Amino acid sequence: MTGLLGALLPAVPLVAGLVGLLLPPVSRGGGARAGADPARRAAVGLGVAGAAGALLVAVALLARVGAPVETSTTWVDLGGLRVTLGVRLDGAAALVAVAVAAVALAVQVYSVGYLRAGPHDDAGVDVDHRYPPYAAQISLFTAAMLLVVVAGDLVMLLVGWEVMGLCSYLLIAHDRRLPGAPAAAMKAFLVTRVGDVGFLLGIALLGVSAGSFRIADVLAHDHSAGTLTAACLLLLAGVAGKSAQFPLHTWLPDAMAGPTPVSALIHAATMVAAGVYAVTRLFPLFERAPVALAVLGVLASVTLLLGALAATAQDDLKRVLAWSTVSQLGYMTGALAVGAPAAALFHLLTHAAFKALLFLAAGAVIHALGTPLLSRMGGLRSTMPVTFWCTAVGLGALAGVPPLAGFWSKDGVLAAAQAAALDSAGPAPAWVGWL
Template identity: 65%
Template sequence: MTVLAAAAPLAPLLAAFVGFLLRSRRAAAALAIGAASVSLVAAIGLAVRFENPFVDAYRAADFAGLSVDFGVRVNGPATLMAVTVGVVALAVQVYSVAYLHDDDRYAPYAAQVSLFTAAMMTVVVAPDLIQLLIGWEVMGICSYLLIAHDRRLPEAPGAAVKAFLVTRVGDVGFLLGIAVLGYHAGSFRIDVVLAHDYHPRDLTLATLLLLAGVAGKSAQFPLHTWLPDAMAGPTPISALIHAATMVAAGVYVVAQLFPLFEGSDTALTVLAVMAAITMLLGALAALAQTDIKRVLAWSTVSQLGYMTGALAVHAPGTALFHLFTHAAFKALLFLAAGAVIHAVGSNLIAVTGGLRGTMPATFLATTAGLAALAGLPPFSGFFSKEAVLASAAHEGGGAGWLVYGAGAVTVLLTGWYAARLWLRVFLGAPRTDAARNAHEPPGAMRWPVLLLAVPATLLGFAALSDGFVDRLGPGTEEVGHFGAALAVPLLLALAGAGLAALMWRRTDAVPNAPASAGAGPGASEAPPSLVAPVAPLPALLSPGDAGARADPADLLPARDTLAAAFYLDAVQDALVTRPVLALARWVKRGDEAVVDGAVNGSGATAVRAGGLLALMHRASVPRAAGAALAGAVLLGLVAAVLEWTR
């Protein structure tokens, strides 16, 4: 068992080290896919053979009584998480071979993906907070490298730097939180940290600091701003970051350390507020995006809010359940989006349309993914999202009803933007020649999408298995338990989707309705009546001209504000970035004037004095005689003064 647990991170780690030395595309692909396969097989073997939690670690260091252990720690959630990471990583590696077939930097890319996978696997099986921190930080480095991979995109370097710096802000708090826990527990070993009896003040401080890191890694308000911009990276990397690594890490760590958070009502209240704002903000921003990947990116922000909301209402197992279903349908959606982008040559929704006929396999897979995202039965998202809302309602109180209310509204919004994306991309008539000439991607891109459609559709039924639910850990009372209350989120999701369909059909009646990104000045001034009956499904599926130019978002009030996510980037820039840069410039000038001035001034003085002495040493006879005479006169004057003062 220990060998299997260690192989999951070590196989991709070794592949990364070797891969950085390779230049052959074929060898790099074989190594990366082989290592991902070994890691997945090890994870599956671990999940199949797992019976009881175990820890196998050795003492790596001891700093003044603070021990650091390296090894593996395996429990139920770790086995499920390892399989999830392995499946998505293998799908991404296979998919990338075709997606980046013309990329001359594929070899280092494949090595970086392997390192990314190894880092997340390290977080999953870490027995010690320091080992966990190493994997946590390596993921940050890999995200920077992979987001900036395509150097032809002018926005890629800035997006990579933004992701790195914003997550680093949270990581400072995360590091301090680990330090507080280790200092008081006398060890960084997770089992020791969880068993220690902390003073309530110290526990609250530590958990709030850890939440700063979670907000950064898992893109929670107010440190969420990096995630949509990270879409500058290759689409397979978006799938990996959004589904099984990076953003999932924060939720997973809180679930594994939940006994600590359970001891701090303050931390859980902060988490509930953060979750409610995040899920609503992400859903509202997704309504008006014109880029396929940015719609999915903002949906990830929103869905992460559901996970942290479940944590806030004492349901860590439910949070993990939604993490696993989300990993399946979000990886599917990003890879399917990559197929669409590959076919039409653009990320813009306006360039697509009518792809149901030319890309039927991608259409069916995306339909499954969007249905799961919207929470429609029998798709996986229905089971996990319903469990989150049921847990919030069961919790009650301020935090519980806050999470439930925000989650219910978000269900409505999610149904709307999922339906809008589905209608705009796949139905109606093609809006461009690229859409008319689109075709299915190569097999290496198509098969990962189709295979991911299976868990996106069926994984929710695992909630009916007691063995699966038991592995999720505590806080799973509402998983797999269905009552009349589930009708509320289902009706909200259907209402959102139906409203989007109605608006999609009716926008053709708006004169000069915009055909692409951005609402025109009058786009929402005179919306058509929204009380007309929704067109029947056969009419929606008809490939005629209806809907060729329609965009339901054209009827949204304040579309530009929604598309800009309430201008929070600008607010962050004004309140944080600019003041920090101004302070940095002031410190730089002070350093140059005072510190550098003192150092450089003393050096310049010594140089000038040395030059003067050198000049005297090298002087001609008349100058030397003059200097000797001046010295003699000076000595005589000194002697006379001394004699006179005696």
């Protein structure tokens, strides 16, 4: 039953997305503005139902899963090199799945109002007629991330990884009339593809070495030190691309050209979290490759400092949050570098919650004012009290103010770094903890 729930997890939003792609565009008449167009209603229903169904399955999985569960069946056997279909489930996978599905559901519901044609949409343009493909692409994006979460085989994980990259391109460029959207989408696609070449080669190296792409087989195999170090460094290239680590971080702030709900989805719990989650999933390999962890530690330190400093120079509300995401991802990869995958996952989950809240609150502010520029904002506490308090809670968590969630997860990362530096507690060199 647990294996069946694991298979259903990506299947539910996948079916909703594929059916949604068959819907016609919304007509440009007055009915579309009133939400009466049947294509729009069907797209809304499919999008919300797919995300809600995934969330129900994820919660059921979280309630059931105890000891790790794995199911697999051979899909392709190429001269003794096996590719399998199956799921690999544990408590961490169930928690991440709940976070992904919850954020996806919030984004689908929020998009119903946000992408209704009106004078205060992004750049004041009518994007409502393309709502059906937009909702379908969010469902496919959600399905791809959930496939990464539950995949029991590296090739299956790669499929979800690549579908996410394609969907991010389509979603960032949703409104092609915005001047920066097509270029930002192309930049995100190309920069992440650069990293994905390394990710693909790393997976190939591990699969050939183990004689199987099944994650359990790859983890159990006794790889040579050279093979393991090379494979882990190649995997880190893909992680740097997807999780916006230096030097492949530049696409993330530019991706703000997409609609705000897309920003919440990409930057909170899905695409940028995929790299951190992939390293967590394969962490037993990285433990045996201290050189890779040292490289990851250097990248994390540069990334978290660079992101924080760059955020202070921005006037665009969404770009501030985007650079903040770059910095927070540096904390997660830093926790991994000092040998604390549990601390990294904890910060991944808390960050998914407060950053999704902040992006959706930012969308409400931009929608109301018609501008994303901080220099033109102020005095909104009295006119938008609910948004004010939501933003205050989100910013408190982001800043690590006790007793909010960000305080505990950041403290966990710093405690792990302290233990690595003072007690040489992790698999990486002690200087990584000091850094």
